[in-house]
Amino acid sequence: MGGRGIGCLAGAVLLALGGGGYEAWALTGRDAGGPEKTAEAYFEAWSRGDLGRMRGLVADPPGDFAARHRQLTAGLSVTSIALEPKPVVRTGPDAARADFTVTRNLAGHGDWTFRSTLVLGRRGGRWRVRWAPGTLYPGLKPLPTTWSLPAVHQPPAAFVAADGRPLPDGGSLDPYVSSLDDAYGDTGDDDPDGDPDGDPDGGGTAWAVEVQQGNAPAQRLKLLGGHPTKKIRTTVDRHVQDAAERAVASAPSGRAAAIVAIRPSTGEILAVADRIGGRGAFVSSYPPGSTFKVVTAAALLDKGLSPSSAADCPAVVVTAQRTIRNHEGSAVGSATLADAFAQSCNTTFAKLAVDRLGPAGLADAAKSYGFGAPVFTGAGGAYKDFPDVKPGADLAESAIGQGRVQATPLLMATVAAAVADGTWRSPRLLRASVLKPPAESRPPAPHDVPSAGALRDMMRRAVTDGTASSAGLPAGTAGKTGTAEYTDAGDSHAWFIGFKGDLAFSVFVLEGGSGPKVAAPMAATFLRAL
Structure with a gap:
């Protein structure tokens, strides 16, 4: 692999974890003293199984650094590892990342492959690895972790892409496919898209890669072995999935992120790229921040306002004894509802919700757009009930996607x-x-949603003239940014939701900060790849 301007890592690291085996390491374009040198040293130490040297290259290593590596190796009976580093990418003057693919052979039962990221940062003039459990597997948290490889029955089916070709292996789809296996793996002869010449008695013993964190139930990440003989088509589009995976891998500083893409005309899920852990894009809920203003705007429009209705946008407003501020103190002044939406004015939407909408109006719009509805994707999923919003401060916060409002990346894509x-x-x-x-x-039957026509125009304006205008999104994209605070100190998740033609999507970056600066550019990366 080549690169310009900075050195890059290439080749593969092959590590045998037992008797015999082999080692290999290839490097090109070294940058002495830079993040490339640190990444080289870290991967080289990993190739030797030198956990002490690896720990010495980590900034603030956790006390259980070595134990976490050993627990994975022992729990899954790993016999060998192959590491394939990608070029080091500098993401700032003091930040860089090295994406890599890791393949582990598990007790001779098969290879488990996935992608992860080595995050690097400068500390005291030296480049060090900013290690987190997600380096071992995307989405892992600093909780007690148990790995296991139980033998299970392999259903006589293989899930494939919408075009009948194999799904991409080694990506973040694996936990979703495992969930499909559990629920529908025995679906066979009555499946018109299945292989008519398949053996209905196929299947056999397989081995499940499972991880348990804290007191949560074990998650199945991958099935190895078995002999599935029946094909069941999913709705996944391989091209869209690949673009989503590449965009999620571009998250700054190796942040955990997810993209869910949907075909609006059918509800088919075209892609799930998920580095927030397991099936986090379907089951983990977060405050949606200003992306929820789509719902609030729908409710206001349904109550008689129009995009041209007057809607002042001061930097600060006090409503229902709650002080509401715009992000970074921005203000538009005298404005219309469409102006306030494009510039994502918290002050406008909080005040209008209290003065013109009320809790029932907001709740009705939220339910129409899927909040609290049962979800049945085939691979699980859960939407939290929309909260019983109270008049006053609770309503003001809820109207801007804060307070007790929660949503999954899947829900915001819908x-x-x-x-x-x-x-x-x-x-x-x-x-x-x-x-x-x-x-x-x-789930509820398909139904019309309020104010969609006006919202389409308002979301286009948010991209052409609003908070997403500098993100580099392709022409014809419509969307809404979101910066969702999750601590009193202002720490934020980054969101962007949008659509272009018959493709809708959500981008979520865990602890990513600014929606306009982080999530919207990732959406641009995703769409440009298409």
């Missing part, structure tokens, strides 16, 4: 899809005829 098409549809990873939700958890 919000964007509903605006794009004018109809809310339950998202799914399999054909509707294959999904068999129980009656008590059946």
